[in-house]
Amino acid sequence: MVLALIRVLAKLPLPVLHGLGRFLGRCIYAFPGRYRERLRSNARQAGYTDAAFARRAAAETGAMILETPKIWLDTAQCLERVSSHEEHVVQEALAEGRGILYLTPHLGCFEITARHLVRYGPLTVMYRPPRYAALEPAMEHARNMPGLRAVPATMQGVREFVRALKRDEAVGMLPDQVPGSGDGVWAPFFGRPALTMTLAGKLARQTGVAVIMLAGERLPRGQGWRMHYLRLPEPLPAEPEALAKLINTSMESLIQRFPEQYLWSYNRYKIPSDAPPLPDSFT
Numbered sequence: 001m002v003l004a005l006i007r008v009l010a011k012l013p014l015p016v017l018h019g020l021g022r023f024l025g026r027c028i029y030a031f032p033g034r035y036r037e038r039l040r041s042n043a044r045q046a047g048y049t050d051a052a053f054a055r056r057a058a059a060e061t062g063a064m065i066l067e068t069p070k071i072w073l074d075t076a077q078c079l080e081r082v083s084s085h086e087e088h089v090v091q092e093a094l095a096e097g098r099g100i101l102y103l104t105p106h107l108g109c110f111e112i113t114a115r116h117l118v119r120y121g122p123l124t125v126m127y128r129p130p131r132y133a134a135l136e137p138a139m140e141h142a143r144n145m146p147g148l149r150a151v152p153a154t155m156q157g158v159r160e161f162v163r164a165l166k167r168d169e170a171v172g173m174l175p176d177q178v179p180g181s182g183d184g185v186w187a188p189f190f191g192r193p194a195l196t197m198t199l200a201g202k203l204a205r206q207t208g209v210a211v212i213m214l215a216g217e218r219l220p221r222g223q224g225w226r227m228h229y230l231r232l233p234e235p236l237p238a239e240p241e242a243l244a245k246l247i248n249t250s251m252e253s254l255i256q257r258f259p260e261q262y263l264w265s266y267n268r269y270k271i272p273s274d275a276p277p278l279p280d281s282f283t
Contacts, residue, residue: 006069006072009066009069010073014070014081014222014224015222016222017063017066017067017069017070018063018066018067018218018221018222019222020062020066021059021062021064021065021067022059022060022062023059023062024062025060025063026059026062028058029059036054038264038265039058039265040054040264042265043259045190046190046191046252046255047190048259054264056260057260057261059260060218061263063218064218064263067218068111071109071111071112071115075115078112078224079115080224081223081224082112082116082216082224082226082227083224083225083226084226084228084229085226086228086229087227089229089230090117090120092231093212093231097168098209099164099165099166099169099170099171099207099209100211101170101171101200101204101207101209102114102170102171102172102212102213103173103211103212103214103247103250104172104173104174104215105174105213105251105254105255106174106262106263106266107254107258107261107263108216108218108225108258108261109216109225110174110215112216112225113172113214113216113227114148114172115148116216116227117170117172118146118148122169122170123147123169123171123172124149124161124164124170125149125150125172126153126157127150127151127152127153149164158199161173161203162203162206162207165207171203175196175197178267178268178272179195179196179197180272181272181274182274183198183199184196184197184275184276185276186241186279186282187241187244187247188248188282189248189251189268189269190252193269193278193282194248194268194269195270195271195272196244197244198240198243198244200247201236201240201247204236204243205243212230212232213229213230213231213232213251213254214228214254215227215228216228217257217261228254230250230253230254232247
């Protein structure tokens with residue numbers, strides 16, 4: 001049933017999907033609850049206090065959800081709608097002849113980014129099984145794209161990442177997910193301490209690759225997406241806390257380019273039960 005609905009949505013024109021998604025996003029936001037409160041709270045933390053901003057952010061979340069089936073099942077047509085004026089950032093990194101670690105936050109359309117990057121060479125990405133098992137067949141289909149390899153978010157997946165980077169290939173991951181046990185340090189994110197993963201920094205330091213932050217901005221009226229790139233300056237800090245802070249600061253810079261399209265409802269400031277204590281500098 002779910003897969004059938006996904007297939008139907010994938011056949012709709014992108015402007016229709018974006019329009020319908022924005023309408024549904026606003027409707028869901030209209031109901032009081034945890035979702036709305038978290039979205040507003042996280043946006044206010046970043047300085048976006050206007051109620052109209054929160055409604056636009058909710059609308060963009062709806063557009064993100066409804067565009068996903070088309071990206072999964074009609075990839076070629078979607079890739080024709082991707083543009084950028086910053087491709088030189090990737091080209092310069094490729095010319096150095098080493099691997100690239102791509103960091104894609106929950107900003108804009110993060111489903112299109114990996115598929116776009118395959119044009120530059122093999123890409124390995126990390127995935128987690130979907131919360132709803134009914135989505136797994138569609139996600140499996142989406143992952144079976146030439147040049148794109150998905151590995152599980154396990155130690156085996158980390159080893160595959162290291163092997164790919166040492167082959168001077170590229171890997172991609174989300175830098176703003178709340179990390180699991182033992183893989184996080186506290187770093188400021190829009191002025192509030194957030195448990196930030198150290199895996200990205202460890203991979204970059206261990207393999208000596210270039211690190212590029214990127215996101216796909218959703219364009220108005222279903223025109224497609226514009227890719228944004230931001231390369232992290234080198235040499236990278238050696239201390240995990242300093243490197244995590246650099247990643248978060250770079251993420252903030254990218255988000256500020258089109259802030260309505262960040263997933264403000266994501267529980268970025270979650271404190272797991274096994275999280276390390278806050279340093280004195282944050283208390």
